Amino acid sequence: MPFLELRDGAQLFYKDWGNPNGSIITFSHGWPLSSDNWENQMFFLADRGYRVIAHDRRGHGRSTQTWSGNNMDTFVDDLEELFKYLGVKDAIMVGHSHGGGEVTHYLGKYGTGRFKKAVLVGAVPPLMLKTSTNAEGTDKSVFDSFRQSMIQDRAQFFLDVPTGPFFGFNRPGATKSEGQIRSWWQQGMNTSFKSAYDSITDFSETDFTEDLKNIDIPVLVLHGDDDQVVPIEASGLKSAKLLPQGMLKIYPGGSHAIHNINIDEVNNDLLKFAQS
Template sequence: MPFVTVGTENGAPIDLYYEDHGSGRPVVLIHGFPFNGATWEKQTMALLDAGFRVITYDRRGFGNSSQPTFGYDYDTFAADLDVLMTQLDLRDAILVGHSMGTGEVTRYLGAYGSNRVSKAVVLAPLAPFLLKTPDNPEGVEQKLFDGFKQAIMKDRFAYLSSFCDAFFNYQQNKGKLVSEEAYRAHWNIGARASAKGTLDCVDAWLTDFRGDLPRINIPVLIVQGDADAVLPFPATGQRLAQMLPDAKLVTLRGAPHGIPWTHAAEVNRAITEFIGTRAMAHA
């Protein structure tokens, strides 16, 4: 199992697990909360078939990566991504994030620039800024996030069920866009995550990315469902598209938050049309 070391805790290494498959132009897939790289399976196969090199990794605290008790903030997450990008010496890469993973994409480009990256894709994004403040009236009230933290501390596994319900809009889509088995698989993946990391990530969601956006100088594809019950479309993807000078917005009508699974065909088509085939990428 391949790992990169991104730090230490009490003398023990903090390692990120990653998978690196295929050849050609690299695409880095950054997963959402509270899952890991395994949830990209529908995109991984499509991108490999299209001739790309596909790298997935598990965020610290999730999947097969180390589970430290600190570092669950976007400055650290972006630094972790930079270690991966540097150690694999990725060039002309495409960054693709879903949900929480879009924060890494945004902060990485804001902090480290686009020397290694030519395009970015954000699916159901966090940016620009989720929290309601006097200068951000479009945001969401703090009490909602406080409630999430209380629910995680009280019964993380019950919270995971409510999260998966919202992730898939499960009552509307079960047996149609998502099976009971796929729901259960996502729940099981989330249950493996660090309890501390799961809790601390709620605060990370409230990161203000508005300062990163003017530094993004590459094309960005935004894909989101207008029935997203986790990250409200008007406050996130729709608003973000107006704040990036070179952005393309694809709105999936009636789609939930978990579009990499429920709307994989539409997502894969949007991504491959945006980044091109291998032949197009090197033309």
Template sequence: MTDFTTQDGVRIFYKDWGTGQPIVFSHGWPLSSDDWDAQLLFFLHRGFRVIAHDRRGHGRSAQVDAGNDMNHYADDLAALTEHLDLRDAVHVGHSAGGGEVARYIGRHGESRVAKVALIAAVTPSVIQTADNPAGVPKAAFEGLQAQLAANRSEFYRAVPSGPFYNFDQPGVEPSEAVIANWWRQGMMGGAKGQYDCIDAFIEEDYSEDLKKISVPVLIMNGDADQIVPYATSGPRAVELVQHGELKTYAGLPHGMPTTHADTVNNDLLAFIQS
């Protein structure tokens, strides 16, 4: 198993395949690097070096009870890039992984970064406030934590069966294999880290991090996202980065890298090669 240990003693699992320009993928809650399989193979076969890690508390990384917050996630990502001595890297973040990428640049700069892609990301913020009326009420996130604590296995069947992939919407055909894979990834990780991660991605405001990004940024959002509402994500984020492009996908769900991998992969490739 490929891993490294952070300065605070946390073992982080990662995949590192191929050669060429590196593309680093940061996954969403409560998943793992496996959620990027369709992207990893697509870009590997097109001559890129692909890297994806399991966030602390998730997947095959250590199930620590401390440090499950966005600053530590960002520092772990920085430690990974330094461990592998990555240069001219493209960073791709989905959902909470988008917050991780933004905070990584906000804390560590972009000397190793060539471009950024944010997919259905929690940036700049997701919680409902006076400044973000389209956000999700805090009570909804507290409900997620309560369901996780009460019966994580059952909860991790309900989320992918419904809002994550829009399998609860008319005309959308559910995939049992996709649902089972989401459940598998979620149950691989630690309940404590995943519980804390909900606080990590909802309580943060990434506006100042986004303002520090001067490299090209592709922001990809489905307008039917039930997890991170469209109006609270892409349209706001693109106004904060210095060189951003927003691509809006009609009818696509939060889990679009899985359900619409061909579309996402080809648009990412065009952005990286531009």
């Protein structure tokens, strides 16, 4: 398995699939998952001649379980090291949920020199937390309950999330996939407790507003209008307006995990955007 040794000695696991000479598309995963959560999109695009790259964020998946550095600045610094090492250029950057924040902050901090387009899928920007200036956000008590649930029984909490709101399996008439639930649980439990715990603050309290305003490439925003984890009113709708070249596609009835549930539609949207 390929690993990159980072500046602090941590090992970053990554996948580099498909045509080594093909156009590059990178993927950033959500909380508390790993690059495995993107396997349907990666296989689909690699099978069509693209070079697809995804990493396990530090503390997640197969990467080193560092005690500190579980924050957005460190995460995007890791990405820049990876992209430099792999020679990423003229590429498309894709991120889901927390990974959408990673994409946004990377482009805000390092600029768009390596990338020509980006895609945000059910992404957390501009700000998840409810504040005096962000009335559509989620109250801090919700994120406090996440942390408390982890402390009380992380294994059960990481079963409750995919069984319910993450995939929308708690909605009437939903077709529940036991496989999706088990995969989510396995990925989550492979993430270090400290990284998963710290990342709750990172994805909920990081304000990406200025990053969004400074991204000078086309950005496709894909969001389900029944996203129970990152409600579209506080995220996708706002991000599309803040982005200078933002384009929004709403998935009617779509959950937080549209790339895992609406697989064919998301795959085709990514391919169409890449080809445009």
